């Protein structure tokens with residue numbers, strides 16, 4: 546088994562990359578909303594329920610874009626912290642080796658101060674790292690619960706489709722499919738990220 | 753890591769660190785040098801990441817860490833200065849003297865605390881306490897921005913990759929038989945050094961210096977007459993040989 550501690554900064558970078566894709570998919574939701582609006586315009590009175598629906602899809606797209614951008618930014622910051630932490634961990638490891646091999650060195654005490662401040666920095670980075678992982682985990686939950694609305698919106702689109710007559714049925718089913726598809730993909734990304742985050746959280750508590 | 757005192761007088765000392773028997777085989781063996789003055793120390797070509805612990809252990813047997821206020825990197829190579837990110841954690845108040853052309857590159861090794869003091873192409877002086885050192889241009893030997901360190905009082909030239917030899921980790925510190933030593937140097941100089949013009953210009957300038965010891969970053973130190981022998985041999989050598997047309 547590989548030690549996940551060794552590549553935590555790789556995991557974080559992977560999360561950031563995944564969430565970058567999420568932002569792109571959220572942008573497709575926006576496109577779906579404007580398609581739905583075009584249908585509503587054409588349908589006029591026949592599909593009175595579509596207009597509020599497009600507003601909801603629009604809002605969902607907006608929230609998803611904002612949220613995934615925010616999570617992506619968090620993951621990028623976390624990625625920087627984790628690389629810094631790795632460098633500090635690395636330096637501490639080397640200091641420890643010096644304490645071991647240089648026991649009899651005349652000026653061994655002269656590295657105490659730097660060792661201490663390096664350790665302090667490492668502890669601070671550790672705390673920052675924990676805080677940022679926690680934040681990331683919370684934001685992923687928020688996005689996940691927002692996506693529940695996508696199912697409702699897709700269902701409503703299908704209901705509208707069945708009531709709007711053959712002319713607009715296909716277009717509305719298409720809207721429903723798009724909303725559902727985007728939501729499913731984003732959910733997959735969230736699940737992937739949450740899994741990675743939970744491994745990182747485990748490592749932090751194990752230390 | 754072995755430690756060898758090369759020179760000592762009332763004002764300062766030259767110490768060599770090298771022949772690290774703990775390093776892995778595929779890493780080229782390097783010599784690190786330190787000038788210790790009354791209140792400060794200059795560490796030259798401190799080496800790669802892999803060497804850092806051994807180096808720090810060896811150095812603090814000689815001086816307290818906070819006395820190392822100056823670092824020097826003759827050029828940008830990993831065997832010269834890839835340990836920078838770790839020294840940066842260990843010596844927050846030090847200054848790194850290195851060719852100006854490499855600043856943007858060397859910073860990739862990680863440098864948040866240490867100050868970069870660029871050396872202009874023509875070289876410059878460095879006075880530490882009462883000791884005068886000179887950064888002598890040695891561009892294209894082999895790096896396109898490269899300096900030696902000359903100490904007129906100790907009559908020592910730290911020559912970086914010039915005079916380097918590839919040999920065993922238990923090799924003696926000094927060149928004993930120059931002619932025998934040629935075999936270990938020839939390929940290194942012909943393959944790593946690109947310019948006959950730069951080489952001959954360097955030989956001409958260095959001949960004017962009073963040198964007792966020429967100290968390369970790999971291999972053995974040249975002492976006394978072996979310095980002149982090296983200059984003669986190097987001047988006659990054809991370098992930059994790896995062109996495709998042969």
Ligand SMILES: [Fe+2]
Nearest residue numbers: 827829894913
């Ligand atoms: Fe080099």
Ligand SMILES: [Fe+2]
Nearest residue numbers: 829831913969
């Ligand atoms: Fe070298």
